[in-house]
Amino acid sequence: MSEISFEQMLEESFKTIRNGEVVEGTVIDVKPDEIILNIGYKSDGIITRNEYTNEPNVDLTQIVSVGDTMESKVLKVNDGEGQVILTYKRLAAERGNKKLEEAFNNQEVLKAKVDQVLEGGLSILIDEARVFIPASLVSDTYEKDLGKYKDQEIEFLITEFNPRKRRIIGDRKQLLLAKKEELRQALFARIHVGDVIEGTVKNVTDFGAFIDLGGADGLLHISEMSWGRVENPKKVFKVGSVVKVFIKDIKERKIALSRKFEDENPWRDAAEKFAVGNILTGVVARMTDFGAFVELAPGVDALLHVSQIAREHVDKPSDVLKIGQEIRVKVVDFNEAEKKISLSMKALLPTAEEARAAAEKEAQKAKDEEAAESSEE
Numbered sequence: 001m002s003e004i005s006f007e008q009m010l011e012e013s014f015k016t017i018r019n020g021e022v023v024e025g026t027v028i029d030v031k032p033d034e035i036i037l038n039i040g041y042k043s044d045g046i047i048t049r050n051e052y053t054n055e056p057n058v059d060l061t062q063i064v065s066v067g068d069t070m071e072s073k074v075l076k077v078n079d080g081e082g083q084v085i086l087t088y089k090r091l092a093a094e095r096g097n098k099k100l101e102e103a104f105n106n107q108e109v110l111k112a113k114v115d116q117v118l119e120g121g122l123s124i125l126i127d128e129a130r131v132f133i134p135a136s137l138v139s140d141t142y143e144k145d146l147g148k149y150k151d152q153e154i155e156f157l158i159t160e161f162n163p164r165k166r167r168i169i170g171d172r173k174q175l176l177l178a179k180k181e182e183l184r185q186a187l188f189a190r191i192h193v194g195d196v197i198e199g200t201v202k203n204v205t206d207f208g209a210f211i212d213l214g215g216a217d218g219l220l221h222i223s224e225m226s227w228g229r230v231e232n233p234k235k236v237f238k239v240g241s242v243v244k245v246f247i248k249d250i251k252e253r254k255i256a257l258s259r260k261f262e263d264e265n266p267w268r269d270a271a272e273k274f275a276v277g278n279i280l281t282g283v284v285a286r287m288t289d290f291g292a293f294v295e296l297a298p299g300v301d302a303l304l305h306v307s308q309i310a311r312e313h314v315d316k317p318s319d320v321l322k323i324g325q326e327i328r329v330k331v332v333d334f335n336e337a338e339k340k341i342s343l344s345m346k347a348l349l350p351t352a353e354e355a356r357a358a359a360e361k362e363a364q365k366a367k368d369e370e371a372a373e374s375s376e377e
Contacts, residue, residue, distance in 0.1 A: 017041055017084065019074050022091060027068045032059045035088075037072065043084050047072055051087040054128065089128050096129025097163045104158040109175065112156075114149045122149055124156075124170065131158065133170040140176040180215070187215030188250075196246045199257075201237050209237045211245060211257055218255035220245060225259055227266050227299025229285065266299040267339060274300070274341050276331050279348065284325045292317040294329060294343055302341035304329060309345050 017023060017039070025037030025045055035052065037045040049060060064070075072086040073094075103110050112131075116123035121134040133156060135146060160169035191197065191213075199211035199218065208221040220243075222233055230236055237243070249256040262268075274280070274296060282294035282302070291305040304327075309320050321327070333342035 017074055017077055019077060021074045022071055023074060023086070024069060024071050027064055027066050027070065030061050030064050030066060032061055035060055035064055037070070037086065039084065041084060043082050045072065045084040045086040047086045047088050051075070051089050053089055092128035096127030100126060100129055100131065100158055100168055101161055104161040107157060109155050109157060111153055113151055113153050117146050117150050122146060129168065131168050131170045133172055137171045137173045140173050140180065183215035187213055191247055191250070193247050193250055196244060198242055198244050201239050201241050201243060204234050204237050204239060206233065209233055211243060213255065216253070216255060218245070218257040220257040220259065224248065224257065227260050227264060229295070266297045267336070270300065271334070271336055274302070274331050274334055276334050278331045279328065280331065281326060281328055284321050284323055284327065286323065287317045287321065289316055292321050294327065296341070300341070302343045304343040304345065308332070308343065308347070311346055311349050311351070
């Protein structure tokens with residue numbers, strides 16, 4: 001029986017390892033650019049910075065501490081200098097890929113922090129496995145600047161998985177659309193025509209405002225913004241402001257809104273306010289060749305025909321009146337059913353005979369006063 005040398009006995013006491021094997025070790029030293037592990041082998045294992053992370057210029061002493069235990073994968077049993085070369089990054093990537101593959105197969109929703117914002121989309125690392133979300137799949141609306149997503153945790157699905165071609169594609173848009181559809185269905189299930197609700201102004205155009213009702217947008221047309229006239233919606237509503245509206249109509253996916261609340265309807269007591277014969281003060285709102293429209297109250301415009309402006313002939317209302325001018329008028333016709341009111345300025349002016357009589361009266365008064373003064377002298 002041959003004797004076994006001490007060196008042979010010591011070598012046999014160490015486990016054997018092979019390239020590609022996963023080993024666990026204890027950190028016995030850390031330098032800024034490498035980690036040294038005791039892996040229970042005759043030689044220590046080395047993990048360089050490049051085999052620990054994809055992040056450049058990372059100081060490993062700020063991440064790993066002596067005494068930590070970690071798993072890694074054997075790249076080379078002997079690097080030529082008797083050291084075992086290990087990789088942490090590739091093992092993590094393999095495990096990350098496995099997790100992503102399972103998520104892809106099961107359509108699992110993942111949540112992770114955005115690692116990089118690229119020109120064409122977002123990059124996310126999951127256990128060193130990289131997922132790319134194209135800009136077109138980041139949101140359900142156009143995103144001009146993706147920078148706001150940096151370091152933000154977002155949810156997404158894996159819609160394409162091909163690690164060999166390094167093509168793992170994520171999709172956030174699909175989740176947002178599904179959530180919106182869920183909210184839309186819930187909204188349409190609870191709202192009815194006539195309901196008064198609050199919403200947030202999402203967008204303002206020349207013809208109206210789109211109001212976010214929490215699941216769908218409703219259109220508040222310019223004609224439904226007020227009982228009075230609204231010339232420019234952008235001067236009345238601001239994006240982000242909360243407004244109270246009521247549901248005027250629902251047709252399939254379209255919701256028509258209004259702010260013309262019935263208790264504020266200026267025509268409710270119009271028959272009394274604007275009865276024929278009443279003398280009122282109004283403001284010239286707009287003019288045409290045949291007359292001027294006078295605002296008697298918010299939402300109540302009446303027609304002052306060109307023939308009713310003065311006793312003398314008037315070619316065009318603009319020859320006598322101006323937009324915004326306050327005038328006294330008399331109601332000469334009232335049609336509540338058609339919401340039409342006719343006015344006259346001429347009716348408040350004296351006739352030629354009345355003017356002549358008034359002038360004669362003033363002249364006589366002056367003579368009487370002069371005679372009275374002469375008699376006193």
